[in-house]
Amino acid sequence: MTFATEHEIVRPTPPNLVQFLLLTLLAPVLLAVFSVWLEAEYASTDAFRQQAHDGFENSARVATLIERLTAAESAQRGFVITGERRFLDTYSTAKVAVGTTFLQLPPELRGHREEEQRLATLRRLARLKFAEMDEVIAKRRTAGLDAAASLVSSNAGQRLMEQIRLESTAMVDAAGRTRDREVATYRTRVGEDATTIRIGIGIIGLAMVAVALLIWRQGMAKYRSRLQTYDVAERNRAILQSTVDAIVIFDPNGMIETVNAAAAKMLGYRAADLIRWDSSSLIKQLDTSRTFHQRIGLVDGQLRMPHRPDRKLVHHDGHEIPVDVALGVMRLPAGDYIVASARNIAERKRAERMKDELISTVSHELRTPLTSVVGALSLLRSGAAGTIAEAPARLIEIAENNSRRLIRLINDMLDIDRIQSGQLTLQRERTNLCEIAAQACEGSQGAASALDVQIECLLPKHPVLISGDAERLLQVISNLASNALRVTSAGGTVRIGVAQTDDGQALVTVDDDGPGVPIAFRDRIFGRFERATHERGVGTGLGLAISREIITRHDGRIWFEDRPAGGTRFAFALDRLREDRLEAAPVAMPKILVCTADADVVALVESLGIPTMFEMVRVDTVAAASAALARGDHAALLLDPTAPEDTDCGLVRALQASLDALTPPIVLVTAEHRARLETLATLDGVEWIEEPIDPARIAEALRAAVARSGTPRPTILHLDDDQDVLLVTEAALRLEANVLKATDLAAARKLIDTHVIDLAILDFDLGGASGLDLLPTLASAQDGAIPAILFSARDVGADVTDRVDAVLVKSRSSIRDLKAAIRRILAAADTTP
Template identity: 30%
Template sequence: MALLKVMGRKNLIWQVIALAVVPIFLAILTLLVSRGFAETEALRGDVIRSYESRSRLQRILSLHQDIETGQRGFALTSDRRFLEPYEAAGSALDRAFRGLSASELAGASAAADLSALRQASQRKRAFADDVVRLTQQGRADQARRLVGAGRGKGLMDEIRTVIARMDRHEQAQLAARTASVVEARDRLKSRSLSLQLMLVLLLALAAAIALRQARERNAALRRIEDLAARQEAIFDGAKDGMIVLNPSGGIESFNPAAARMFGYDDGDLQRRDVGILFDAAPDRGVVETFLKRLRARRGTASTEFQEFMGRRKDGAVFPAEVSISPVQLPDDVRFLAILRDISERKEVDRMKTEFVSTVSHELRTPLTSIAGSLGLVAGGAAGTVPPSVARLVEIARSNCARLIRLINDILDIEKIEAGRMTFDLRPLALAPLLAQAVEANKAYAAEQDATLFLGPVREDAVVLGDEDRLMQVLTNLLSNAAKFSPPGGAVRIAVTPNGTFWRVSITDEGPGIPEAFQSRIFTKFAQADSSDTRQKGGTGLGLSIVREIVARLGGSVQFETQAGQGTTFHVDLPPPVAARPAKVDEPLGRLDGKGLPLILHVDDDPDMLRVVAELFEGRGQVHSTPSMVEARASLRRYVFDAVILDIGMEDGNGLDLIPAVRENGDSAVIVFTAQETESPRLGEADAVLIKSRVALERLVEDVLRLARDGQATEGRM
């Protein structure tokens, strides 16, 4: 029993000792680890300081290079634009030297090196000032001789030498400090090992946790390396060009496909502005502003491909598509631009269009002859035809008519896409037009066992349109509705006001449009895939033609459908412009006694049209149009005091309207465009204003002044 008590007392002592020693060892270990962290943090501070000091030194070298470039460029060209980087670098150098002190630099000679650098900088700047002053005084030859003597280069070499020496001192000091920390860390490791042997249980647990963490870290590292390798392979092997941009529009990297596309070698585009790849480089800040907007809306909208004209290294221009997407990195955002050279596709489209046009035209003549001949045979021109032959002739006539309709539709689509379809725009009353359309399609509807019903149409339902083209739109919609109506079904036509527009609604009682087909209904050759729809026949071009014609008339087309209950197509057509009487002896700018000038604004940007119209509110009557076709029609019918033209329209060049304006009278012509072009046609305008360079208030003032004064004699602005 006594032995047990002694053993128990000993165990208790060991327990007390263990309880007392473990905290001591843990405290010592904590102290050692804390010291190691402190040394590591100090090393981190030294690294940051060294990096900042070296960065400032490189900044000073870069600014001297800017001074060198500026004074050399100004001496050689006398172009004052070279003074901009020269003067900016001079003021920046003062700030850079103020941010650099000897106490932050490493090495015993830091103060002497810094003093030598300041003196060399002063000599270099004094030399550059002499060159600039001589050039400004008109002694450019003397300035060039001074530059050619090589003293400026010698001063730059002196600056580079001093900065290189200071940089080496920084590297050596940082390497020595790093070695010291590594040695201290090794000592800490050996001391910690003796403590860890006394705390085997704790270390076993820590080792297990550390092992698990190491495995997870290695697995994550392997996944990251694998992902990086895959991404690099995709980036380098992609057929599309890929360019990584920084937020200011500078090129950070590009793949081989982009290099081949633009004809540059590796490294040629590094840190260059992306505008170098454009045929017409955007203004400074435009790309950066676009990237900021793209960054702001990332995650809410995807960026689609947009066309632009690219410029290769050799100056060749080619069409390309570009899509830009933001890429979130841990420290910042970068932008990935994906580019495609679409030269071949454009050429294929052109060849396809020419082929379709040629084949269609070549087929139209013989098919017309065939249709006429079959009609004569069916009409008895060749004598009585047996019933069996008559049936064959009717089949041939029907299929010939289908081929003619197909060719006509193809030609219409080709004309629309090529911008060659002409429109004779004039005010049209809808009541007689719709009555004519119903009468023209009544026979076809009867063949389909459908009946056309025209509702009452108000007398004031007048739209601006082309009678033939609107009849084509109505015929397509009415025949389509009749074709898909059930036996004995009705097709109803209604006219209702829709804001300032008039809406023509055509409703059938058919099966409706399948949901999977609704997104493609207005595309070319689009037909639903169901057998009930396929057996109706048709070219699949009718609705595409309808949409294109209505769009070019300044309207829109939509549809509502419900399975088993029919479909309604809504065509919204614009009202005519309030007619202005022909010019009389009253002063320019008078209209209906209001004393406001009448202004035609032609621009394919709807936002710009709305903004300009609001700016002229109460000061002028603005007729806005996004279409060259509608603009020509308006110029044929009305006299305007002033015409505002954009150049890059979707359906043509706005400058082509100038002759029509001049034929109309003494209307003032103001070109308001984003394109800084050197077209000789600009000389025919009374004023040329560049968007983003001229305030909109300036546009309003110039337009009103020119409208009041008649055709202005002031030159280009």
């Protein structure tokens, strides 16, 4: 069996049957034609020879005719003289012989007019002669000798004999001349035939030489072809045997046809021992209930999966060999052969394990401290540690943005590695896509402000429900928003929108005002490490590739298109979940008390689009706000210092009333009031928001206030071996919960025994132990099972996700995300009977 080389292989064509027959029959046909011609020539020459022979015969017959006439005349005279009857018998015999001779002469003289005329004259003269002799014989009988003698003496008979002799002599001379011509013609024809025979023999000889040369050329061509085939086979055999990959060729029935040295060495057999083995003897867990081509997915001559990564072969001693297999189809007259190339990936597997360990180390050693840094910077920027001057606040914002960018870089690198290894997992659950988009809008505000770009969030008033991984979908929208910000010029707008389509899908769009996607870049825009040249800032070029993978695993599609007004729209669509249309009992909405005389502030609050609905109660003065707080419960007080009766005493009374009513106040601070209100910043529970007003910060503050309204402060156990993360989390949750901190399992179990825990936050890695080891203790708590959130630097699989209530990766989840998960889980626990 030969194999393909680097040169193109031309399929051999069968020999031309007509040409082969013509060449093969050339010599026999020539011989047959020559034989027919020779036979015709022989017949023609023989005719000439026969004509010459007939000339001699005619001359002899003419001579015999004269002799017989003479004999008849002598017998007639003998009878006349003697009267004896015996002479009459001789006369009668001669007369009959003369008649016979005349009968023999005409066939040979046909076609010779002169001879035919002379023969007619001779026949007439012979009849006259015999008539004369008959008359003499009759006279002798009747009248006697003298009467007969007188007739003889008249010399009439003699004159007739002389004429007969003259005519016969002329006939003999003419026959001689004819004979001489025929003989000459015969000799000439024989000479010509001899020459023709020699030429024919030469032509046949040349034809035989040509056929012999052709046979020789065909033989040499066949030899060269076989030699070339041999060279190709030897070259392929050398290539096959020298390649480092194991190569096995299976026949159409799945039997091993050929193996190379690398395959025999990999499997621990001699190559000869593997020939005619079935494929199921080497490949682990191969389905033997179907045909070989069905097992490998060969349909209509095409392989559905030519590349089979991470497969296992069985060694001679029984151990398994991890390999990557590539399959190819070799079309032969006997059927479709399969060429399997297997590469041992044991070393790669070992490297991957080392890489996984390194990634685990990177996840824990980099992501955990970065999470603490970002959380601490975020708390500082929000005023949790008091009012910060403008210059330090700007530095804190820069540090936070760069820390988040570093986290995104680490996340992208780890995500792309998980995608390549097939380890990217999704936690799909019922999710409101509007909430995810709102979080993406809020999370993008900081980067947008730094670039002087506006973020516009276009969300419907009703929820848009899908089945998906909220964290991953937030990552996708954030990636798209980040790309849009990089291509949008200062003063432009990036719009993030959610809508429902008529075909039952949820649509998310991110529009920018940039220059559009370059034509040359469009085919590779979703590729890995691809970046357009016109983008601002620094990126890895992995965001779109990761986004496409996430959306694909959600059974959705992602694309981009040019906007009619300029710029680009990136969008993705997911299948939407349909809500059951049930009549719901009216629910009392929480109240937000807004104290301001500025209509723009009221319009701002109304336009925030907070998913959790609330009722806004508006008052114009601080006194009215204090009275309203005394009359009813409110989730929060939004206080504008520019309201009438805005004095220090009035502000203190209003804030104190709000805190007494467990309503966390929110104060809008202007630059002109900063110095006057500085003394009030020490009040615990007050959130200060400086102008220019950041809508995202107001929305977050109101959402947190609504979530806390009417709910006692829960107790949360936080288990983590990183003190910085514990401190940042405690600082972030101090207004919403009592946080108990533990750095090891023993301290956590002790806190569970001595406190009523509402929720636990667990880290995965605890310096040799795992926070998951605390799950049995949480499940068997005295007051019922305690819900748990896994807040770790490591990505975990579905087996771990199923054991906890929520999973947050530190580098991809902010403190805000952690707060949202806590509220969601506690709310679900309160509604559980």
